[in-house]
Amino acid sequence: MTIPKDARICLSAEEIPKKWYNLAADLKGIKPMLNPVTREPVKEKELEAIFCKEIIKQEMSKERYIGIPDEVREGYVALNRPSYLQRAYRLEKYLRTPAKIYFKREDMSPLGSHKGNTALAQAYFNAKSGITTLTTETGAGQWGTALAMVSNLYGLDSTVFMVRGSYEQKPFRKTLMNTYGCKVYSSPSMQTEYGRKVLKEHPETSGSLGIAISEACELAAQSGGTVKYALGSVMNHVMLHQTVIGLETMEQMKIGEIEPDYMVACVGGGSNFAGFTFPMMGETMRGKNECQYIAVEPEAAPSMSKGEFKYDFGDSAGMTPLILMYTLGSEFIPNAIHAGGLRYHGMSPLVSEACHQGFVKPVAYDQTSTFEAGVLFARTEGMVPAPESCHAVKAAMDLALECKESKEEKTIVFCLSGHGYLDLGGYEKFVNGTLESSAL
């Protein structure tokens, strides 16, 4: 017995992709963001108060490929890129399925999730354009941690506004950001006019992502150009940077002679799903394959499964441009679930448009069933998935069980977006039998 060739497919550091893939080149009929006051398409100029020019150019681009600078490829080495593509032999055996199950290892990043792929690119382009500080909001802490870490790589400072509830409940997330040298403020904070206003009116508030976004944007807008804002999901440039995941996966599938019937990933704002599927989906759009793309939502925030496709705000305060997307309404507040990264009322406009045109099939699961899948995955394959990633595991397992029923030898490739070691609270409840259901 030797180790099967497809047990793990690795690429070398030199094989880190040289270009990102932009779905906007192949997805027809994309509608622009609108200025909420004028209802006119947002112009590049309007975004310059908070984003640097290169990022704005990427946001608006229709080019199919956009070059990845060497300095970013070098940074990706520090994120352990290329990540492995691995076959779940033990899980297949446990399920007694004829299906082949592969998974892409975004849990391999020292950050524990895929978030660094875009954080790093944004840090690089901002540093290059003379910015000194990046700022953002963070809820659960994954995105803030990513930005804190990568800022160092390009000599930037970072300031994160962390939703007060999380700030108080997750002190180690703050510790981690501090360890990376980041300034972390509990939001609402005394650092911004908006924060002071909220604190005066609601001194006991536990904060919200909306408030934290407003604080970070204010810091950027008021800085006179030295501070810019970085966003962790939803927008096109974020999806673009994340395609490094899918481009590697395609290269690995070529090496392993893997032809996927399904590609599966969880969706909150859409960046993990987009990054993983878009390069392959572009080929589907160009008629080169018939792969199906499964976007796995939490029942607590099923924006594509149950939302409307319409123009809506990206935030709850109504300060962003209007975006055409699947949305549960910008004032919708999802139930508290452990997969904090999936608690979003809307969806990336590119993912939304692809779904609207039938290229994406959304499914939604209750959190108890996803943790059950996560535990089974941990016991068979050894990695404890992040609560978000458990959604992808669950959907992949269900597809494999369908194959068992139908006796079809299909190939399922899913994205393990991150590990769960920094978020064991949900597992604690699950193993103790006290995890609550999360349905809408």
Added chain:
Amino acid sequence: MTIPKDARICLSAEEIPKKWYNLAADLKGIKPMLNPVTREPVKEKELEAIFCKEIIKQEMSKERYIGIPDEVREGYVALNRPSYLQRAYRLEKYLRTPAKIYFKREDMSPLGSHKGNTALAQAYFNAKSGITTLTTETGAGQWGTALAMVSNLYGLDSTVFMVRGSYEQKPFRKTLMNTYGCKVYSSPSMQTEYGRKVLKEHPETSGSLGIAISEACELAAQSGGTVKYALGSVMNHVMLHQTVIGLETMEQMKIGEIEPDYMVACVGGGSNFAGFTFPMMGETMRGKNECQYIAVEPEAAPSMSKGEFKYDFGDSAGMTPLILMYTLGSEFIPNAIHAGGLRYHGMSPLVSEACHQGFVKPVAYDQTSTFEAGVLFARTEGMVPAPESCHAVKAAMDLALECKESKEEKTIVFCLSGHGYLDLGGYEKFVNGTLESSAL
């Protein structure tokens, strides 16, 4: 600019070593363990109550190489082996040192540390010999987690006795073991005669590793042969299994044309240090190179720096065989430090003998200086080292600064034994300025 060849040196899954290296073949004058009553060398038979035969054979072996079964090599894939050897370009630049600094990535294991390398081997050999359950003690939780995870891979059950203090202070460690399907008992427990006795006499005790070891050994000894005990450090077979780290490193150094002047690793019981250095050290003993081996201790438990080389018990209760080693005395209780894995009164007999013969140079650091080094490493290279690994980082940095002084272009290779994401308490105190000194 392209990515430098030695930025990261990878091996494929097929390149996982096929044999472990046994230093006992090259290290002369090793003295046997003694039965504390008869003062006679311990016989294989005497160990059979708690260990399976294959493990005992490895413990006593003088063969230079011992084959790694294919099933174990397959299991190593699940632990992300081979791990990367990486160059710390950013750290070098920050330190302005002419030295080259490389580090071996044991933090890449889904377990977050090197502990799985031997846990997995022990699980395999026990499963093969018909054992149904493995049991062990755990303090901080790293070792218990490793055993819990790998037991699944070979269809074994696992039972871990966790020191009550940790059990109550680190609920997530218990959660993690439970997630892997492991039974975890707070020790002293009602599960064993010894545990019940201790609880009756000291109902308020916070437990100790000594008590937990006794409980695990009792469970194994009373099981009639279905339950065996697994040890995470100190003993020869544990060092043997860990040499997979050093064997990979040597292969990677060959590929990268790296000739180390120093190999550096932290030491508690010695398994990370031994695993990393022994294959190269064997060549030093055979006159093939002049590499120096730096073993980094905490000032709180400086067994080689300040201990005596003598026969002593491995545990505090005086129940193990007598072992010739560097020891601070089996009743020595180290100060509480965050690097829980380095709080041991003794040292692996192989590491001790190699040190006694001048092949190992011990150094000791206070924990504040090691966390400072860990933070600097996180900010330059991106990974947050485990508190134990911070000791190796600190020593490597000091060597690099010596090279800066002497303008020597030396090559330093250290082992990053694990990441710190499950142990951020020390970092929290460090970044808040409240970390206490830990000197003896």
